[in-house]
Amino acid sequence: MSSRDVILNRVRRALSGTPAVEESVDRTYLVEHGSRSTEETVDLLAENLADYRAIVHRADADGLAQLLRRLLSERGARSVLVPPGLDASWLETAGDLARVADRAELTPQELDAVDSVVTGCAVAIAETGTIVLDGSPDQGRRRITLVPDHHICVVRVPGQVVSSVPQALRRLDPGRPLTWISGPSATSDIELDRVEGVHGPRTLEVVLLSEGGSARLA
Template sequence: MVDAAVTARETILARLRAALDPTAPDRAAFDPAALGRAALDTAAPAPVEVPRDYRRDGPADLDRLVDRLTDYRAHVHQVAEPDVADTIAAILPAGASVVVPPGLPPAWLPATVTARPDDGLDNTEIAAADGVITAAAVAIADTGTVVLDGSPDQGRRVLSLLPDLHICVVRTGQVVANVPQALTRLTPHRPLTWISGPSATSDIELNRVEGVHGPRTLHVILLS
């Protein structure tokens, strides 16, 4: 009796080898009978047309974004851009040390904190900071999600993962209604980080624990 599990495994591996090795026999000549599956059809399946009629319209509703962010337990501040530094100063204690990406606007940084530009800081130095301040690439109202794409004002992904507090500044023009709209503004090959509230997880009894895989506290500053 043929072991179906072993046979399936060998069949898959054989197909992978054939696909990766340009000198391998043509797929049409591949004989599954050698692996005990004489009846296996090795022909490639016909292409499947995937519908792409996603909803791409809808207003960039700031109230909806605030509602979703708050529901995810993020702290939201709606201020004018000249007030960003004062807002950050109110969030962080005087003398706090924060990591910032190299392209963050200097006007956003209050004099009450010590900013450490990320010029190749190691993970220990980043984790030891009191927080990180970044900009964003886009924010999604429907899901309460902020997306970072590694641009100079957002920095490396590790910056938003190791410090216990993340302050993210979002410009009004970066807010979109839904995920399909967001994707039209993002470049797929960039290091995208999708943030929906502070890092959190729940165990089997649904006990919520924050700060497991990233910042325990998220502040989003929306520029009005």
């Protein structure tokens, strides 16, 4: 039975008042496209993130705090929004940069005044160059990554990286507030003129944090 037939049958039953019948769903589709090593999967993620105009960096645990300090300094940030569960050591060398806590009382105007936000992530999808946030303590409320103009997202590799969307869905709880991010916020008008920062950060920087061994800084 085709997808079209399934949809039409559901419409007919709804119109006739016939009780719904559970239908089997064909899940024989490919879970991922091709076969890749762990390193190749991480490289594909970096490539697709960059293709979506995200700025990609690599770091190990020893160099992460220094890298974040540099990125915030180059941005000219004077304040950074910090989710409650973010690892404090990530910003321990950020100097006198003002930390703004993720509070329910924050107004849109106060969020807009924040220069940058640093978060972790739930999962990153290599084939689509997508980062998914689920509101966990190291990611904070959804709005903190939608209002400030500069978002730095730290992705632990390879542990938080999957090849495909089906693999990502297996890890995610649909009951959580999921935010799917593919590059900085952007839209185009009828003339295909691209405008960034319309309904989210104008600049997205992604740090691929190596969970073991050394990694190059970029």
